[in-house]
Amino acid sequence: MVDYHIHTEHSIDASGTVSQYCDQAVKIGLKEICFTNHCELDPERNDSFIRFNGKREPFSRAGLLKLQSEIFDACERYRRDGLTVKFGIEVGYYMGIERKLKEIIQDIDLDFMIGAIHCLDHICIDSSRECHSYFNEHDAQEYIEQYYDSAASLIRSGMFDSLAHIDVYKKYGRDYYGQEIARVPHHVMNDVFRMQKESHIALEINTAGMRFMNEFYPAPQLMRMARAQGIKMITIGSDSHNPGDLGKDLDLGTQYLKSFGFDIEIFGKNEILIRSIPSIMGVSIEFDTAKDIIDIFKDNVSEIKEKMELEDLEVIKDIISLFACRRSIKAGDKITLERAELILKELLGLEEPFTCPHGRPTIIILNEEYIEELFKRDYR
Numbered sequence: 001m002v003d004y005h006i007h008t009e010h011s012i013d014a015s016g017t018v019s020q021y022c023d024q025a026v027k028i029g030l031k032e033i034c035f036t037n038h039c040e041l042d043p044e045r046n047d048s049f050i051r052f053n054g055k056r057e058p059f060s061r062a063g064l065l066k067l068q069s070e071i072f073d074a075c076e077r078y079r080r081d082g083l084t085v086k087f088g089i090e091v092g093y094y095m096g097i098e099r100k101l102k103e104i105i106q107d108i109d110l111d112f113m114i115g116a117i118h119c120l121d122h123i124c125i126d127s128s129r130e131c132h133s134y135f136n137e138h139d140a141q142e143y144i145e146q147y148y149d150s151a152a153s154l155i156r157s158g159m160f161d162s163l164a165h166i167d168v169y170k171k172y173g174r175d176y177y178g179q180e181i182a183r184v185p186h187h188v189m190n191d192v193f194r195m196q197k198e199s200h201i202a203l204e205i206n207t208a209g210m211r212f213m214n215e216f217y218p219a220p221q222l223m224r225m226a227r228a229q230g231i232k233m234i235t236i237g238s239d240s241h242n243p244g245d246l247g248k249d250l251d252l253g254t255q256y257l258k259s260f261g262f263d264i265e266i267f268g269k270n271e272i273l274i275r276s277i278p279s280i281m282g283v284s285i286e287f288d289t290a291k292d293i294i295d296i297f298k299d300n301v302s303e304i305k306e307k308m309e310l311e312d313l314e315v316i317k318d319i320i321s322l323f324a325c326r327r328s329i330k331a332g333d334k335i336t337l338e339r340a341e342l343i344l345k346e347l348l349g350l351e352e353p354f355t356c357p358h359g360r361p362t363i364i365i366l367n368e369e370y371i372e373e374l375f376k377r378d379y380r
C-alpha cells in the first residue's frame, strides 16, 4: 500500500518529523510514502511559509531545497527497511500562480506535484476560522461553480500530477448550505473529469474526509461520474497532518474505489505492474528476453503509460520496435559467417529490408570511389 499525501512539521499546520513518519510507515507496513508539504504562494494572503526546527520562514526555493535534502536522506536510510520515500508538494492553486511556481520548483527533483484548491477570493474555504466570510457572500451554486472554475484552470495549467480532495468544499459547506452542497451540475463535473482524463491528472482518493465527516473525498456520486468519464489514473493519500494519521483508512479507500468498478491497482508514480508477458507472434519469450522487455518498459515508462491511457494500439508496434533494436547485433559483436548469411537472407525476405523500425538504414553501400577517398588515393 502507498500513501501519497502527507504533511510533516514543515507545513505550518502539521506536526511530526520525516523520520517519525518513516518509522510509522515501516511499523504499519506501508511500501511507499510521498511527502507532500504545503506550498501556498498567494501574495494576498499571509500563509506562505515553510517550517524548520519549529521556526517558520517565508516559503522559498532555498527552503524547498533544504527539505529535499532531508527527504533524500530519509530515502537512503529507509531503503534497507523496504520503504520507498518520495518527495512531493501540495500546491494551493489559484489562477495566475504558474510563473511564480515554475520559478520556485525549477530544477528541483520533485517526484509528485499535487494541486489543490484551498482558497477562493483569497479566503481559505478549508479553514473553520475563515470559511464563513466567503460563505456569507455566496450561495451554494456560486460556491461550487467558482470552485470548479478554479479546478479547471488548475488542470489546464498542466503542472500537476494529481488533483487533491476534489470535493473538499463540502467539509464546512455542508453545515452552512445543507444538502445544496451535494448538488453539483452534471455538465460541470463531466467537463472537469474529461479534462482530468485528457491531461493525465490523477484523481485522488483522500481519506481525510473520513476523519472529518465520515465520507471520502470524492463523494460517491462524483466517483460514479469519474468512472463514467473513464478516469483511470488514481492516487490515494491519508492527507495526514501528524504521524498517527499516516495510512489511515487506505484499505477502506481501496475497497471504496473498487466498489465503483475501478479495475485498477494503485501504484506510485512512474511504476507499472506487469502481470504477464505475452508471447510475440506465437513465440514464447525466454527469461533474458523478458528481462530486456522489462528494461525497455522501465526506460520508457512515461511514454508507454501515456500511450496505454490513450488506448493507442500503435503501442504494441512501438514496443516491438524498441525490442528489436535493443536485441540487434551491435558494433564489436562477433557472429559466424553462417549466421551473417542467415541474417542477410532473412532481411532480404522482408517487405522493407532497408531500414530499421525507427527509419535508420540497415544496409549501406561502400563503393570503390568512397574507399579510395578515405585513403586519399587515386588509382586511376
Ligand SMILES: [Zn+2]
Binding pocket: 090, 116, 118, 164, 165
Ligand atoms: Zn489540501
Ligand SMILES: [Zn+2]
Binding pocket: 005, 007, 090, 239
Ligand atoms: Zn494536504
